[in-house]
Amino acid sequence: MNDPAKPIRLILCDDHAVVRAGLLALLDSAPDVDVVGEAGTGEEAVALAAKLNADVVLMDLQLGAGIDGVEATRRITAERPDTHVLVLTTYDTDADITRAIEAGATGYLLKAERPDELFAAIHAAAEGRTALSPPVAGRVMARMRSPQPTLTDRERDILAQLAQGLGNRDIARALFISEATVKTHLGRIYDKLGVDTRAGAVAVAKEQRLLG
Template identity: 40%
Template sequence: MIRILVVDDHAVVRSGLNLLLHGKHSMEVVGEAADGDEAIRLAAELTPDVVLMDLSMPHGKDGLSATAELKKAQPDTAVLILTMHDDEEYLFRAIQCGASGYILKSAPHEELLTAIQYVSAGNAYLYPSATKRLMGEYLERLKHGENAGIYDALTEREKEILSLIAKGYSNKEISELLIISIKTVESHKSNVMEKLGLKTRPELVKYAVKKGLLNFE
């Protein structure tokens, strides 16, 4: 049996989940909690396999705080966030707090049952669009992280030219400002673009903004 603790501040929601889950696919609701504090206490007493956690609970600890505290005390207990918030900020914070899954209250019943089975088996579960968002964010951060390390490998002259290009200076203006040939400027620019994995000037400007290189003082 998959032993489940249901946490939601609305009694009607808890009752509905109890009716939906009890006895389905070897699932058993062993307890209900109306806030984060009660969830932590009951989880310690009942040692459920899965805690079905709402995020927004006005009284006591919210779902994120409760998840973090619960996972610290009981790392083997899976927490599945069940919420109405289709928001990537909540999603990322839930994962950071140790949640094993994140699913919307608007999801079909069968999807919820599947999610509970996934997290109880030690796997992670995210609803489809959340997976896409998370992967996109991960790849974006990975790209910037790699670029950040490569930036330190640029020569001082390359960094200087990168900053000037991003500020809108033409190759001719840069050559006059640095007292070097236009050909040399173009060579440095080509090296910078290649090292950073950038293909266009707008990409270069965007990168410079994120690196804080547009100080015009």
């Protein structure tokens, strides 16, 4: 897969056209990397991966409209086990990292990383080896040490409504449950997020990118 005679076949996926063009120009300067496809949305990336038999998909997680990078990663790795997804993104929040890894990403690199790290990570990904940015690796380790609270689906539902600024009664109506249940969930959410007010919960949720 890393035969010097055969350049790495790579698909680029980033919703920012300018950034994409920049990365394309950068990768083109590397003789052993062959950018065989460009995608501006998750759907495009999945479609390209299905027919291009690429070695690596360089994937941004934030893709504006349509499916996000995590979902795209999930579909690509499910359909094409030989195509390795290398996530290249801005954020190093726990939620993003965890979701990307469990979706099947081979590596997770930050855009703040040095460019040579990018090339190294691409090679690693092409061979199926994991490559993580140091800050990302640090977070993964930290998480293993003190496994962090994960919100249940229902709790995320509640949190989503909360982030709209709704009161308990409105949340209850929106989710077809009783106000008492809402308060029960809220209490657990406060516990898990380490806050004790709804405003604090919204702040943490937005900060950790727990919601869309």
